[in-house]
Ligand SMILES: O=c1ccn([C@H]2C[C@H](O)[C@@H](COP(=O)(O)OP(=O)(O)OP(=O)(O)O)O2)c(=O)[nH]1
């Protein structure tokens with residue numbers, strides 16, 4: 001379990017985010033709002049979460065949509081998965097977009113996204129002229145077919 005230091009200044013719900021079930025990958029994030037916001041079709045907005053975190057070195061946080069909101073209301077994150085860098089000390093904010101044909105409301109304290117903490121590696125790039133041969137070679141974008 002990775003330990004994450006957290007500061008919370010949520011305008012609508014001061015409880016820490018938590019995992020909804022024993023083995024959930026993501027903890028739900030709540031909208032930190034003083035009043036409800038209405039998103040028109042195709043409108044996007046930055047939703048504050050009131051959360052400020054300090055990740056351990058070598059970890060990132062991925063901000064992902066919630067499937068229920070996506071299927072029921074067309075509400076999702078424009079930049080999914082959002083990346084929270086380990087050295088970021090600002091407030092975690094959500095770039096939410098309404099992809100439905102109806103206006104959609106986000107209430108203060110609603111659980112509107114989820115955060116997955118994950119390890120990553122930084123790459124050191126080694127420039128060369130020729131890459132090694134493989135069976136795939138340059139094939140991609142569906143070249144192995146569908147069935
Ligand atoms: O959904 C998101 C994505 C990013 N961030 C914050 C944390 C992250 O560490 C920082 C930068 O994000 P990113 O690297 O994706 O954005 P950028 O456009 O490359 O900005 P920068 O030049 O600041 O890196 O913004 C959020 O709060 N929410």
Ligand SMILES: [Mg+2]
Nearest residue numbers: 083084085088
């Ligand atoms: Mg960046």
